[in-house]
Amino acid sequence: MKTDTILLNQSLSLPNGTVLKNRLAKASMSETLGTYDNRPTPALVELYKRWASSGLGLIITGNVMIDRRALGEPGNVVIEDERDLPTLQKWAKAATDHGAAIWAQLNHPGKQSTKGLNESNLAPSAVPFREDMAAFFETPREATEAEIKDIISRFGHSAAVCKKAGFSGVEIHGAHGYLVNQFLSPHHNRREDAWGGTPEKRRRFVMEVYSEIRRQVGAEFPVGIKLNSADFQQGGFTEEESLDSIRALVEAGIDLIEISGGTYEAPAMSGAMHKPKKASTVAREAYFLEFAEKVRSTVQVPLMVTGGFRSATGMNEALSSGSLDLVGLARLLAIDPDAATLLLQGRDSAQRVRPITTGIKAVDRMGIMEVLWYTRQLKRIGKGGNPVPSEGGLAAFLKSALGSGWGTYRTRRLRARS
Ligand SMILES: Cc1cc2nc3c(=O)[nH]c(=O)nc-3n(C[C@H](O)[C@H](O)[C@H](O)COP(=O)(O)O)c2cc1C
Numbered sequence: 049m050k051t052d053t054i055l056l057n058q059s060l061s062l063p064n065g066t067v068l069k070n071r072l073a074k075a076s077m078s079e080t081l082g083t084y085d086n087r088p089t090p091a092l093v094e095l096y097k098r099w100a101s102s103g104l105g106l107i108i109t110g111n112v113m114i115d116r117r118a119l120g121e122p123g124n125v126v127i128e129d130e131r132d133l134p135t136l137q138k139w140a141k142a143a144t145d146h147g148a149a150i151w152a153q154l155n156h157p158g159k160q161s162t163k164g165l166n167e168s169n170l171a172p173s174a175v176p177f178r179e180d181m182a183a184f185f186e187t188p189r190e191a192t193e194a195e196i197k198d199i200i201s202r203f204g205h206s207a208a209v210c211k212k213a214g215f216s217g218v219e220i221h222g223a224h225g226y227l228v229n230q231f232l233s234p235h236h237n238r239r240e241d242a243w244g245g246t247p248e249k250r251r252r253f254v255m256e257v258y259s260e261i262r263r264q265v266g267a268e269f270p271v272g273i274k275l276n277s278a279d280f281q282q283g284g285f286t287e288e289e290s291l292d293s294i295r296a297l298v299e300a301g302i303d304l305i306e307i308s309g310g311t312y313e314a315p316a317m318s319g320a321m322h323k324p325k326k327a328s329t330v331a332r333e334a335y336f337l338e339f340a341e342k343v344r345s346t347v348q349v350p351l352m353v354t355g356g357f358r359s360a361t362g363m364n365e366a367l368s369s370g371s372l373d374l375v376g377l378a379r380l381l382a383i384d385p386d387a388a389t390l391l392l393q394g395r396d397s398a399q400r401v402r403p404i405t406t407g408i409k410a411v412d413r414m415g416i417m418e419v420l421w422y423t424r425q426l427k428r429i430g431k432g433g434n435p436v437p438s439e440g441g442l443a444a445f446l447k448s449a450l451g452s453g454w455g456t457y458r459t460r461r462l463r464a465r466s
Pocket of ligand 1: 075076077078079109110111153221223224274308317318354355356357376377378379380418419420422423
């Protein structure tokens with residue numbers, strides 16, 4: 049289908065003067081294309097070249113970890129120092145050579161890391177996982193004050209290395225149940241000290257992470273954050289607290305807010321909790337538009353919305369409604385890395401994002417299953433090939449689970465030797 053008004057093609061100026069060439073952004077997808085000792089590889093350069101050459105305006109990397117003791121998955125890239133500057137420079141250049149901005153997404157997983165990968169997992173409080181997930185994820189220990197301060201300074205330092213490597217900006221991963229989100233959530237954060245107990249205190253961690261990054265990268269370098277509209281979990285972070293956090297971050301000077309939602313325990317980010325009854329909501333595709341409208345009527349800040357966008361018409365209509373400035377796309381770009389070329393002409397990709405299932409209920413209930421399937425597509429593109437959108441869910445899951453087990457073993461071996 050072809051649409052006539054192509055708002056996607058308009059450039060976007062951020063308040064700090066940064067100009068994005070259009071409104072189409074690749075949202076973060078963890079590639080796990082790093083080595084098992086967590087260094088960036090040429091496959092990342094290849095993958096990002098492919099995306100950037102399709103015409104995307106902004107490309108946000110898969111989550112990059114700020115501490116090698118706290119990985120989310122085997123094969124995550126870790127940025128703690130300048131040891132990988134030459135490859136990081138090539139990675140950034142793969143995008144900027146095509147006029148795309150590339151922002152590194154910085155993350156600490158907190159408790160959301162599968163059993164056995166890290167020596168131990170910390171979180172704001174020692175809250176166990178949902179019962180059916182406890183076999184895969186261990187109950188974390190409560191972080192000490194010194195550990196919290198160390199993590200904050202690591203976020204800042206990793207951002208400074210990204211800037212030096214030529215990345216155009218950074219994004220804090222404050223969504224999807226990882227550490228920043230854990231601090232914000234009354235379910236995960238049961239602390240009664242300076243880091244929890246009231247919404248303001250739960251917010252303190254994200255505010256300090258932001259200020260430390262800003263201190264280390266300066267006023268001109270774009271810093272954004274991906275935040276949950278809500279956790280979709282009983283006792284979790286609510287829309288009201290999310291709006292208050294956005295207000296506080298905007299006041300502090302954040303350059304972009306990306307809206308998403310959910311956690312591993314309640315995977316709203318992939319649409320699992322999106323069951324709209326009204327036909328008008330179905331037609332609007334994206335999962336978090338209503339919340340974006342609330343943000344719009346609360347504060348003035350560049351807004352990106354990610355989750356559910358599929359068609360050029362859906363994207364252009366969302367932009368013309370004025371409720372967002374940037375359209376974030378993830379899964380579609382894993383099965384069609386060139387989709388932006390068509391979308392920017394008002395045409396749809398021939399590929400359709402479809403539910404990926406294994407047929408095993410306990411596995412399909414977890415958002416992580418889909419992530420594994422999509423990661424396999426990213427690996428194919430990183431090797432210079434094409435995705436295989438017809439790949440079955442079960443076979444992919446079994447291969448990924450084996451690969452992940454091997455990756456965990458290798459990561460631990462390499463860590464023990466270093
Ligand atoms: C393979 C895969 C990896 C992902 N990794 C990340 C990540 O590292 N950081 C993040 O913020 N979101 C991550 N996401 C979530 C996406 O950014 C996005 O929020 C979600 O897929 C919904 O957008 P979509 O409907 O366009 O796919 C990932 C999604 C997939 C499929």
